[in-house]
Structure formats: structure tokens, C-alpha cells
Amino acid sequence: MPRPIQATIHTAALRHNLGCVRRAAPDAKVWGVVKANAYGHGIERAFHGLRAADGFGLLDLQEGQRVRDLGWRGPILLLEGVFEARDLELCSRLNLWHTVHCDEQIDMLAMHKTHQPHRVFLKMNSGMNRLGFTPQRYRAAWTRLDALPQVDEISLMTHFSDADGPRGIARQLQVFTDATHDLPGERTLANSAASLRFGDDAAVRGDWIRPGIAVYGSAPDFPDHDIAHWQLQPTMTLAARIIGVQQLAPGDTVGYGSSFRTDAAMRIGVVACGYADGYPRHCSTGTPVLVDGVRTRIVGRVSMDMLTVDLTPLPQAGFGSEVTLWGRAGNGAVLAIDEPARSAGTVGYELMCAVAQRVPVMVD
Ligand SMILES: *Cc1c(COP(=O)(O)O)cnc(C)c1O
DSSP states (O other): OOOSEEEEEOHHHHHHHHHHHHHHSTTOEEEEEOHHHHHTTOHHHHHHHHTTSSEEEESOHHHHHHHHHTTOOSOEEETTOOSSTTHHHHHHHHTOEEEEOSHHHHHHHHHOOOSSOEEEEEEEOSSSOSSSBOHHHHHHHHHHHHTOTTEEEEEEEEOOSOTTSTTOSHHHHHHHHHHHTTOOSOEEOOOHHHHHHHTTSHHHHOSEEOOOTTTTTOOTTTTTSOHHHHTOOOSEEEEEEEEEEEEEOTTOEESGGGOEEOSSOEEEEEESOOGGGTOOTTOOTTOEEEETTEEEEBOSOOOSSOEEEEOTTOTTOOTTOEEEEEEEOTTSOEEOTHHHHHHTTSOHHHHHHTOOTTSOEEEO
């Protein structure tokens, strides 16, 4: 028998979450963001749940090829554009739309030989200071692109740095709107957080929203709001089983470094999941898990192949019991990925992207 650990991708939850985000930004078209192999879910595994999207946003030409191989004929947007001149040939061949964020990308386009002019998304750096033209240089870039025979339609794009936090988006929205108000073309500004929090504002939702994390069942502004608040459902479950039980006396310690010490008699379960499966080692004592769908906690350090859980609230649990590290338990109970992520000092994005190769994945 294989080691009892498994990830499950929930097709119906992907579909549900996409619908939630769509309702938060009515009338906007939706880029389903599938970069990073669909946030660790696997593009092929997630595709069926996401096919109601209007297009797919991704980073790698390879990922674009994979989406085309699945039979998708609709829009695909390369969110960082091309990295070298010959990438443009594949864009032509696969009919990929691409972001243009720097002069070098315009130079490459100007040299590109194509029969089909390209649809491009001209990116503004409205304050995040990662990719894009500054507001001062944006119009010159637009004019240069507009003059190229290689370019068909120009859309306008920016990205928010603080859509999930207290700073919000007002400043960047103002910068983008001021610099583009008289330019034609479709607009795209909003990631998950902006779509959920500000999608009722037509200027924020623009023509296309670009949700990723919310579609994958993680609340972009956790812990201010959780997935229940946004009515999102987990799209990935990481589950394992108890492979051993220990009865501890008061004063006993658990695991490497003896970081946990009991103050009363206690039963613990040893779970077939460790950091080599992608479960964060930083999830120390107190991190929530579900055993047979009942909430309990990790005790002691997470090791490479195992971790230990408190069975005090679960007198019936033992060898073979189901342990849900995140996602949905057999009894329907939910543990959002955001909770262990927070215990590890990180975000749901990182956990879902880091599930290890050795964990078998199934789709339901
Ligand atoms: C990843 C990404 C998104 C999606 O962001 P989420 O926070 O996951 O919703 C949107 N736009 C761009 C340009 C991205 O790179």
C-alpha cells in the first residue's frame, strides 16, 4: 500500500469560486489565472473547473501550450509578456496575447515578422514598482505600440500592491485613471483582493478582472476575512492518515528538540505527512488540523515524513484515522489553507504551490 497521504483537487469548488468572484465584479470578463501550474493544482487538473473563465492568464509559454493542448481556443494572456524575441513566434502560432511592460519588449515586437498582428496589454507601473511603464512614460509607449504594424489592439493594464491591506487601491487607481482617461482600449486592474473588495466599482473591475488565489479557495485578506466570509470553498485538500499512536504521561516530550511537553496524560497520533510532502515545518504546536473531521492541533515539531497531533478531543480516533491538513474532511468539515499558512507565517499561495511531487493527486 502506498504511504497514506493524498491531495485532492475539487472541480466543483473551482467552478463555485469562479462564480463568486464573477458576481463580485459584475459584467467584467474573467482571466482565470493559472500561473505556477494553476497555483500548484495542476493546469490539466484544474482546467475542467475553470473552463467557464473568459480567458486564462499565465506566465510561461509552456503553460500557454498546455492550455491550448486542452482544446482552449479562447484568449490566453502572458502576464509578464515575452522574455526573448523568439517567444513572439510562439505567441503568433498559439495566438497568445501578451503584456508589454518595458521598452525591450516593444523593440522585439518592432522586429517581429508576423502575418497576424498581436493583441497586447500595455502595463503601467502605478506604484508597485515591479513591472510596467511609469505614468509619465506610458503614453509614449502606447504611441510607439500603436504605430507598429505588428500590433493590433492595445489594452491597458496595471497591478495593485495593497488590494488586500489597509493601504488599499485608491492611490494607484487614481494614478492609472489620470494617465489613461483619454486612451482607448480595454482595461484590466484587479487581482482577487481588488475584485472581491472593490469589484462593485466599475473603474476597478474594468473590462477584465484577474483573480487567482480566490478561485483556489484562499481568502486574499485573511485574517481580516476568511473564506466563509467570501463564500469561497477549498479547491485542494491535503489529507493523510494516522500511522501510529502514543500514550503519553505527564512531563513526556514529543518529537525532535522535545519542543512540546505534556502537563497531563495525553494521547497523540502520528500522521504520515511531513515537510517533505510540502507541509510547512514552521507549523509548530497549536496549528489546527482536522482528525476525522474534528478540529485539533499539532503538537511538537513537524519532521520530514511525519507530524504529531493531539488526540485529546478524539477518544475514538486511532490507527488509520483521516487527518486533514487543509481542505475538506470526509464529514464535510472545512479547514481553510489560510490557517496553517498563517501558523507558518506565510500565505495560502505558498502552501498550495509547494505540495511535493511525492504526494499523489486526485481530482474529484
Ligand atoms: C498572479 C497575478 C494575478 C492574480 O493574483 P491573485 O492575488 O492570486 O488574485 C493577477 N495579475 C497578475 C499580473 C498576476 O501576476
